Amino acid sequence: MNIYLLVGIKFILGILIMILQIHILGKHEFSVNTPLNQIQNYVLGGIIGGVIYNTSISILTFLIFILVWSLVVIIVKLMINIGFIKSLVVGNPITLVKNGKVNVANCAKVGISAEQLMLTIRTEGLDSTEDIKSAIMETNGKLTIIDMKSSAPKFPLI
Numbered sequence: 001m002n003i004y005l006l007v008g009i010k011f012i013l014g015i016l017i018m019i020l021q022i023h024i025l026g027k028h029e030f031s032v033n034t035p036l037n038q039i040q041n042y043v044l045g046g047i048i049g050g051v052i053y054n055t056s057i058s059i060l061t062f063l064i065f066i067l068v069w070s071l072v073v074i075i076v077k078l079m080i081n082i083g084f085i086k087s088l089v090v091g092n093p094i095t096l097v098k099n100g101k102v103n104v105a106n107c108a109k110v111g112i113s114a115e116q117l118m119l120t121i122r123t124e125g126l127d128s129t130e131d132i133k134s135a136i137m138e139t140n141g142k143l144t145i146i147d148m149k150s151s152a153p154k155f156p157l158i
Contacts, residue, residue: 014048036089097135110137
C-alpha cells in the first residue's frame with residue numbers, strides 16, 4: 001500500500017476516534033483542563049502522531065491501540081463518580097484564603113506564590129487578603145475569589 005495513503009487512512013481514523021470520544025464523553029470534558037484530560041490528550045496525540053508515520057504498524061494494530069486507549073478513558077470517566085477515584089484523578093478544590101487569612105501550606109501545595117496570589121486578588125479589584133472571605137483553587141486551576149461584601153455563593157441544584 002502507498003505510504004501516503006496509509007498515513008492518510010490512519011490520520012482520518014485517528015480524527016474519527018477523537019470525534020467519537022468527544023461525543024461519548026461530552027464536549028465539556030474536553031474544555032476542562034484536568035490532569036486526566038491532559039494525560040488523555042498527550043497519550044492520544046502520541047498514539048496518533050507516533051503511529052501514523054510508522055509504516056510497520058498496520059491499520060488494524062493502530063485501531064486496536066486507539067480503541068483500547070479510548071476504552072480505558074471511558075472506564076475511568078465512568079468510575080470518576082467514586083470519591084476516591086475522583087480525588088485521585090481530578091483532585092479537590094483547595095482553600096487558599098479563608099476570612100482574610102492565607103493558608104501558606106495550601107498555597108505551597110498548589111504551587112502558587114505570594115506574588116501570583118496577590119496578582120489574582122488585584123485583578124479581582126481587591127487590595128488585600130483581608131478583603132477576601134475565601135479564595136479557592138478549583139480543580140481546573142482557576143482561582144475563585146469571594147470578597148467579604150459578597151453574599152454566600154449560590155450553587156445550582158442538580
